[in-house]
Amino acid sequence: MLRIAYFGPEGTFTEQAARALAPGEDLTPYETIRLALDAVRDGAADGACIPIENSVEGVVPATLDGLGGGSALVAVAEAVLPIRFSVLARAGATEIRTVASHPHALAQVREWLEANLPHATAVAASSTAAAAVGVVEGTYDAAVSAPVAIEHYPLEELATGIADVGDAQTRFLLVRRPGELPEPTGADRTSIVAAAENRTGTLAQLLSELAGRAINLTRLDARPVRDSFGEYRFFIDFEGHLAEPRIADALTALRRRCHLRFLGSHPRADQLPATIEPGAGNQDFLDARAWVDAVLKGEDA
Numbered sequence: 001m002l003r004i005a006y007f008g009p010e011g012t013f014t015e016q017a018a019r020a021l022a023p024g025e026d027l028t029p030y031e032t033i034r035l036a037l038d039a040v041r042d043g044a045a046d047g048a049c050i051p052i053e054n055s056v057e058g059v060v061p062a063t064l065d066g067l068g069g070g071s072a073l074v075a076v077a078e079a080v081l082p083i084r085f086s087v088l089a090r091a092g093a094t095e096i097r098t099v100a101s102h103p104h105a106l107a108q109v110r111e112w113l114e115a116n117l118p119h120a121t122a123v124a125a126s127s128t129a130a131a132a133v134g135v136v137e138g139t140y141d142a143a144v145s146a147p148v149a150i151e152h153y154p155l156e157e158l159a160t161g162i163a164d165v166g167d168a169q170t171r172f173l174l175v176r177r178p179g180e181l182p183e184p185t186g187a188d189r190t191s192i193v194a195a196a197e198n199r200t201g202t203l204a205q206l207l208s209e210l211a212g213r214a215i216n217l218t219r220l221d222a223r224p225v226r227d228s229f230g231e232y233r234f235f236i237d238f239e240g241h242l243a244e245p246r247i248a249d250a251l252t253a254l255r256r257r258c259h260l261r262f263l264g265s266h267p268r269a270d271q272l273p274a275t276i277e278p279g280a281g282n283q284d285f286l287d288a289r290a291w292v293d294a295v296l297k298g299e300d301a
């Protein structure tokens, strides 16, 4: 059985994603994203499940920073979950003065809180389930939690099924130490971190290597390198798999221009096939290379 660390405690959305991504495996909660990732790095776990981005609130910065630094980890699978929340309180609570949750959760129910708990102060907790623990312990009056949290903590539902944006979704990754990549499926996602020099046009040059090969980006985020003000690392996701000639060709070109960290190639949860433009398919790259080889051999190409 694999040991899978996940961003806990019990009852987080990430636990549900971990159950979907690693069914039947041995799941262990960690209080922060960094601790879950480090459990994989130091060998205490074989893999970790963490949230990466939300359709309403964007990326989870702790995940980007956790994957951008430390020893390399690669994503091998992803899951996308629909996100709706429950507001949990102690039985018989009458006055709600503080409502706690993960910042991404608070951002997704801001309008609901303004309309329904206008006098409550929103407080950031490390996760939605940590907020529920805080309510049990009397630190907060209410928690914005995953609906499943009610099965783990002795609390009552003040409301359920709430979300300011109806079809909000969060994408989660299963990461592990670098090893054999999952097989390409034709509907894959590759993730890299590019650290380029702060010179005019560097980012445009990096992106043009992808655009020039008709590789469709699925996400682009910049995060500060942290120890040098004004310098950034670029987290780039795009369609395709490193085992494909067109993607390997692009990464070879990028590697000449900047420092790269590979964060994995894995099947997309939505199974959307990669966009392939005329002349930019894998066979086109293979044929072009074969033509060069033939010319080198002096053949009539």
Ligand SMILES: O=C(O)C(=O)Cc1ccccc1
Binding pocket: 007, 011, 012, 013, 014, 015, 051, 054, 083, 102, 104, 105, 126, 127, 128, 129, 146, 170
């Ligand atoms: O705190 C949690 O339950 C998480 O798994 C992170 C999160 C927070 C808000 C929406 C989706 C995931």
